[in-house]
Amino acid sequence: MRTRSGGERATLAALAIAAAGLFLLPLGRLFWTGLSRGPGPVAEALASPATRRALWNSLDSAAVSATGALILGTVLAFVIGLTNLRAKGVFVFLLLLPMMIPPHVTAISWIQALGPSSPVLGWLGLAPPIGAAHPLYSREGVILLLTIQHTPLVFLVVLAALRGLPREVSEAARIAGAGPVRLLRRVLLPLLAPSLVAAYALAFVSSLGNFGIPALLGIPGRFITLPVLIWRRLAGYGPSVLADVAVLSMLLAVVAILAVALQSWLQRVMRAGLIGPPQPALRIDLGRARPLWEGALALFIATVLALPLASLVATALVPTYGVPLTFETMTFAHFAEVLFRQSAPSRAFVNSTLIAGAAALILAALAAVVTYFGGRQWRLARTTGSSVATLAEVSYAIPGLVISVAFILVYIRPLPGTGLSLYNTLALILLAYLTAYFAIGLKPVAAAAGQLDPALDDAARVSGAGFGRRMRRIHLPLVAPAAASGAILVFLTAYNEVTVSALLWSRGNETIGTTIFNYEDGGYTTLAAAMSTVTVAATVVLMALLDRFGRRLPPGVVPWRI
Incomplete structure (x- = not known):
């Protein structure tokens, strides 16, 4: 020994x-x-209508938003990872940027982008009438922003999985006459199934514990999730309710652990053995449709990134919220x-x-x-x-x-x-x-x-x-x-x-x-x-500097460089 x-x-x-x-x-x-204190407090918490409603809202918003993020993130990963799209580095950087923006900043920017006082929609003449209910103060609004927030997580996981597949598998299918749709359905999706399960679980758990988006959108919309209920109880009553809050926190922790355990079991069931080292992924030639795909991707990025951030900056420049932004009102x-x-x-x-x-x-x-x-x-x-x-x-x-x-x-x-x-x-x-x-x-x-x-x-x-x-x-x-x-x-x-x-x-x-x-x-x-504008600017500058210096660093140091 x-x-x-x-x-x-x-x-x-x-x-x-x-x-x-x-x-x-x-x-x-x-x-x-x-x-x-025995099973009594747990049973009492589960019997509480507020707790049951908050637990259901958490599961509902996490499951639906994770499904949306899985679909959207997987499509983006396939478009970026399997085609001859140009400027991939720029697209990847911009697609991952929402993941680095705090969820509460995402919520604030979208509230200002789609509300009646939206400076951008006001310029376009599309702002809702004053006094109208904000469209994001609802279950659907929470789910939409959770989907946008966690799509980059799925994108990153699936893109990494695509890079890990031996290229011979895709090439053999193409030689056998499989078109892009058949290649995707019969080869890539089955091989990527464990990674897709992991990506869904990651989006689900992240949505389950998200506090900023459900707090800012759910409280006005009366859609209370379990993290928001815990925060309201502890912030409102202080340390005197720690024991009760511990029960609620324990319930949330158990749900998260069960989700991870289910993910591990599904990955073991779906895992397929592969022979051969990872190689650069297959490049599908988009032909004349390439400008259309690039334009669609640019439009998507402008919608989920440029619109809310522009509204955020415009709101920061007006003297009072609701005042139109002009050269005279800018401050x-x-x-x-x-x-x-x-x-x-x-x-x-x-x-x-x-x-x-x-x-x-x-x-x-x-x-x-x-x-x-x-x-x-x-x-x-x-x-x-x-x-x-x-x-x-x-x-x-x-x-x-x-x-x-x-x-x-x-x-x-x-x-x-x-x-x-x-x-x-x-x-x-x-x-x-x-x-x-x-x-x-x-x-x-x-x-x-x-x-x-x-x-x-x-x-x-x-x-x-x-x-x-x-x-x-x-x-x-x-x-x-x-x-x-x-x-x-x-x-x-x-x-x-x-x-x-x-x-x-x-x-x-x-x-x-x-x-x-x-x-x-x-x-x-x-x-x-x-x-929020200062924070986003600092984050973008930091990521840009890391991206620039990443050219001189060993591969893998800067996570988003391809």
Whole structure:
């Protein structure tokens, strides 16, 4: 039996402790609080008409919007991945941009784009009459925006799956006389079935836990989902209802975990063995129809991206919401207000940058350690690594609002023996980010580590290299591009989020997402539009810079580059 160095054992023990603190402790406390009083509170919650209605609304909106996102995202992935469309890099960048825009900003922009006071529709003479009900304040409005928000997730998953298919399969079908429709129906869709199931499950779970869109559209439309009900109960009554909120959060967590379990079972049933390495996907010549497809794709992007963002900017430039935008009414006062005069937005930008950046760096390091141990022959190391990866997957499936409740339950009192309290601090939001987004940082690194030959580490060990030297000289350099990719995704996801921090923020510890949401919820629509515009601009600039620098970086560092 090979001896293990003290550093290797200490690192493995530290990883196990960190996983227990991030996953087992908060989620265990959540379920213990929900079940400690027996089955009575659970039965009472299920018997409540408000809870049953909110649970049904959550399942309904998640299932229908995930179906729409699956259809739309798959079509876009096929058009981009299987044809000779031009400017694919630009199209991919623009199609993925809605995924990086916070859901509550998406909701605000669409509210302003389609409402009676819409500046853009007003210019076109298409605005609804003043006093008319907003078309998005309804079940259908929630489902529509959830579909738009999560279509890029499906697109990304299916596009990656298309790149992983051996090209010989498609070429053999084409040689046998199969046209594009028959190729799609008889070859590609069956082979992609596990990836389509994964994409649907990802969209379903993301919609199930979405807070920003159902809160801003569902509350006025009396379409309350379970995350919104949890937020309203805790925000309205405070910590005194933590036990009841824990029961609701537990129900939401159970639904999410069951959805992931069903996904795993379906993927095992549908998996088909493929022989041959991944190759560039088949390119179908669109011929004379290529300009039409490109025009249709450009029109789609303009509808789902340009229209709401133009309305968002126009709303930020008028003195009061509802005033038509002209050269005489145009003002930059709201931008000056959120950037220079009010302290909360400035603190929010600094706070979000710090904790999102810290979460990205920490999770990149943890992902490298987890994948190292997960690929070892040492049974204890392999079991620990795979267990941490499983916990990360389960935690990602659990809605962010549930994770927030779990951390509140653990840290609402000072740490035993220290008197130190993490409640209402940025540290608590950071810990919640680590739990909620661990899987995002881990997936690219796990995929890269799975391609490494374990003999590299064994040869270095035989040569006398210690654990630290093997990590620095072999494992970390080989997984660094994937770790950087995961870190970028974590940062962009955490930078603008509102679901996790909605219950954890406090005065002085605001985040970008909570500040924008509070502006809109408080009726300060123009200020919300101004800060949302700045946030979207910062996100676009960051993605553009990463895309530009990605040309000089190893493949895979920038996730959306093709």
